[in-house]
Structure formats: structure tokens, C-alpha cells
Amino acid sequence: MPVTEVTTDAENLIMTVVADLAASVDRVWNAYTDPEQLNRFWGPPGWPATFTAWDHTVGGRAQYTMNGPRGEKSSGSWEFLAIDAPTGFEVLDSFVDDEGRPLEGFPAMRMTFAFEPTAEGTRMITKSHFDSLEALEQVVAMGAIEGTKMAMAQLDAVLQDLRDFAQGKGTVVELLDDTHVRITRLVEGPRELVWRAYNDEELMRQWMLGPDGWEMTECVIATAPGETHRTSWAPTGDTEGEAFGFEGEVLLVDAPRRAVSTERMIGTDGPETLNDLNLYEEDGATLITLLIEYPDKETRDMILATGMAEGMESSYARLEREVLADPVR
Template sequence: MPVTDVTTDAESLTMTVVADFAAPIERVWSAYADPRQLERFWGPPGWPATFTAFDHTVGGMAQYTMAGPRGERSSGSWEFLEIDEPRGFAVIDRFVDDEGRPLEGFPSLRMTFSFEEAGDGTRMVTTSHFDSIEALEQVVEMGAIEGTRMAMAQLDAVLQDLRAYAQGKGTRVEELDDTHVRITRLVEGPRELVWRAHHDPDLLRQWMLGPDGWEMTECVVALAPGDRHSTSWAPVGETEGEAFGFEGEALLVEAPRRAVTTERMKGTEGPETLNDLNLYEEDGATLITLLIEYPDKGTRDMILATGMADGMEASYARLERDVLVASGR
């Protein structure tokens, strides 16, 4: 985890975040100076940001919106006060509405970002300055500390070349907390085709089969919020096992970038999970990220113990081999 320390100081009315990255200072600077890179980590998992304005000059403004998995929205703006490339910058950070107007009842704060060389990498120190103890406590109560830790944990993937970060590492499972798991897999192919492979029933039947010896017997895809999805599998030939399936509802669909659905096993009342699929392309390769929210730790552990990750790896390998390669990418 890049974040090494988060402290709050009631006397100085500050919150300070210290993070260390295995990348040169110029590379870390560029991640904060480019809105397309910022979007990949400015916001915790499940709340990706979209920057709609970014005037990276003193006196310039940036505006962003973070979208939650159930359609929630939280917007903010930066007013750039100082820019000292590549050593740091300072902004006024505000909570705003969709038109960029400051929200009443929410604090504005001055944030300073400082980058310094630390061995072979870079240390970042971010200090947020508040006008009152009430404003500091309000931001902390809103989950700023844990949200910052989880957001910064995504920066490692941004700072590295995507293939260097994920190629050859298969399906990776990270337990973010008691109820959230992040699953990542790099596949060689453009994002548009990977998206279509997730939403075209004919393509899904070719690869989303888990271990060999299974077939998909039903495939109903949700293409818009409110649509229902339903998939079923059954063993083939001498393969052992019982038929099973999942169903749920699409909550958010932003082709070809993001899709959020609920999911539960057919014939049961639950437990229900929230599945947040994100696709990011770089240089012809696509990083598939699936953030799963479980109702509790027991459900999380029970599902992970089924060997789910192994089945997903078999499916992703089939996606590359039988769908992406066959298409000529």
C-alpha cells in the first residue's frame, strides 16, 4: 500500500497524508498533471472520477465528478493556487454541484501536494488545511482517511506501464476490506472488443465457462440500467457437478468503460453481491477490474473459498485465446 501514514492535527487544523511510490518524481508529477491519469485513482474503488474541466494553470479550475455504483454522485472542484513542476502544487478544494457551484454546508479546504525524491522513488506529502475543527471532523466522518488510503492504492497501476504492471500475472485477487474484493486481469485486446465480449451473448457463451467441461445453457445480458441479467451453466459429458446460475439487475451501464450489476444465485434469496466492472485500455491491452461488494465478511470468505478465482482465470484465458485472438484484435 503506497500510503504510509495519515494523521490529523486538531491544533493546526490539518490532515496530512504521506505516501511512497517506486517511481521517479517526474512520473508521479505527470500522474497528477494529466486528468486522464487522475481519473484512474482520484476516487476510491467503486467511485471513479471523471474530470470535465482541467485548466492546469495558476488561477485555473478543474472540476470532477465521482460516480458511485448505485448512481450516487459527488462532485468537486480545484482552484490552482500554486504550481511548481515537478515539486508540487496547491489548490482550493471545494464540494460543488453539477454546475460547479459550491455546496452549502460542506467545507472548502486548501490542499498542498509536495513531491520529493526518496531513494529510488518519490515521497508525496499531501496536507489539507481546514478553517475549523468542525470542518476537519466533518471530512473525517465522511470517510476521508480510508477513502484516501484506498484511492492511493490504485496509483501504483497508473505509474507503471500497464503490461509491466499486470502482464503474465494472471487473475489477481485483493481483499480491500471485510466486504470488498478487487479482481484484476490484463488481456491483450482493445477495450471495445473486451466490452462486447462481456455483453454479446454469442461471445459470452464462448469464454465465460470456468474450468473445462462446462457449458453455458442460458445467457440473458443486461444492456441498460434496470435490465435483468440471467446466466446458467451445466456440466458436459463426464464432468461432475450440478447445474447452477446467477441473476440480477444492472444498476449502471457506461459503455465501453463501466457496468455495475447486482448478482445472486438462482433459486435463493441471497446473499446478493454488487459487481462493478471497469475496463481500461493502454497500448492495445485492456485491464479488466472487477470490484465485488459482499454483504459481510463471512459471505466474502465463503465465496472466495469456492475456487472462484481459478474459474475466472480459466475463463479469461479462454477470452484471450478464443475471442480476442480469433478476432485478430
């Protein structure tokens, strides 16, 4: 995680974020001044940002919206006050409505971004200046410190070539906090086909099987918010184990990039998880990111202990081998 320090100074009304990044100043500058790259890390996991306007000139404005997993939205704007490429820039950051008008009751802050070369790459120092102690405390209470750390943890993947960052690592499980787990897997294949593999019954039955010795006995795919999905598996031959399945409701679909749904084991009252699937393609490879929200730490640990990650790795390997490797699809 690149963030090394987040501090608040109540006397001078400043929140400071320090991050050490394994990339050159020019590369970091590019990440912060290209809206397509900012989309990948400005919002924390579960709240990805989309920059909808971008005028990177002094006096120009940028606007973005962070989209929550249940359809929630939080929008902001930057007014560029100063630009000194490639070592820094300054903006007035405001909470805004869909039309870009400042929201009443929410503070604006002046933010400075500074990029300094180090022996290992770049040190980024971001300072947010507030007009009052109440404004600083309000932003902190809204989760700014935790959200910033989680958002910045996504930056390493942006600064590196995607294959250099993820190829050969297999299925990676990260514990973000007591209730959130991020699972990533790079697969060789285009995003459109990976999306189809998640949304086409014939394709799903070919790869989403977990370890060898299991078959999918039921596959009801949901492709729109409000629809319900249902998937079941059973052992075959001499494989030990009991049949099981999951069901839930689709909450959000942004094809072919993102789908959010609830999930619970069939025949039980829960616990229910929130599964946030994101697909990002670069140079013919797709990074699959699944953010899972559990109701509590005990449920998180119980489910991870079932061997879920190992089963997912078997499925992803099968996805590459039996679906993505077929050029006619």
C-alpha cells in the first residue's frame, strides 16, 4: 500500500497525505492528469470514480462521480487553481450535485498535490486546506482518511503495466478490513468475452466449477437490477462433498465493466454478502476484481476458510483454458 502517512493538523486546518510510489515523477503526473487513469483509483473500492468533465487548464474544471454498490452517488468537482507540470497542481475541491453546483452544508477544500523524486521513485504529498475546524472534522467523520488509504492502495496497479503487476500471481486475496475482501485475478482475454463468460449460461457452465470433480447443476443468470440469480453445484463420481448453491439479487449493472449483486447460500437465511465485480482490460488482458462485503469478521473468516480462493483459482484457470483461449467466441 503506497500511503505511508495521513495526518490532521487542527491548528492549521490541514489534512496531509504522504505516499511513496515506485514510479517516476512523470509517470505519477500522467496518472493524476489523465481522467481514464484517475477513474481507476480516485474512488475507494466499492465506490469507483468516473470523471465526466476534464479541462486541465488554470481556471478549468473537472467533475467526477463516485458510484456506490447500491446505486448511491457522490459527486465532486475540481477547479484548477495552479498547474506546474510535472511536479504538482492545486485545485479547489467541492461536493456538487449532478449539474456541478456546490452542495449546501458540505465544505470545499483547497488541495495541493506535490510530486518529488526519490531514490525509489516518487513521494506524493497532498495537503487539503480547510476554512474551519468544523469543516475538517466533518470530512474526517465522513471517512476521508480510511477512504483515501483504500483508494490509494489501488494506485500501484495503475502505475505499472497490467501484466507486470498481476501476471503469474494467480488468485490474490486481500483483507481490506474486517468486512471487506478484494480478490483479483488477471486472465488473458478481452473484457467483452470475460463479461460474456459471466453472463452466458453455456459459457458459465464450462468454467465456474471450482475444483475438478464438480458439476454445475443449476444456472439461472440475472442481467438486470432487480432480477435474481441462482447457481448450484454437486460432486461427481468419487468426489466427496455435499451439493450446495447460492442465490441473490442483482443491484447494479454497468456492462461490460461492473456488476453488483447480493449472495447467500440456498436454503438458509444468510449471512448475505455483497459482491462487486469489476473488469478492466489492458492490451488484451483483463483484470478481474471481486470486492466482497461480509456482515462481520467472523463470517468473513468462516467463508475464506472453506477453500473459496482455491476453488476460484481452479475456475479462473479453466476460464482461460476453455473459454478465453477459443478464438471463435
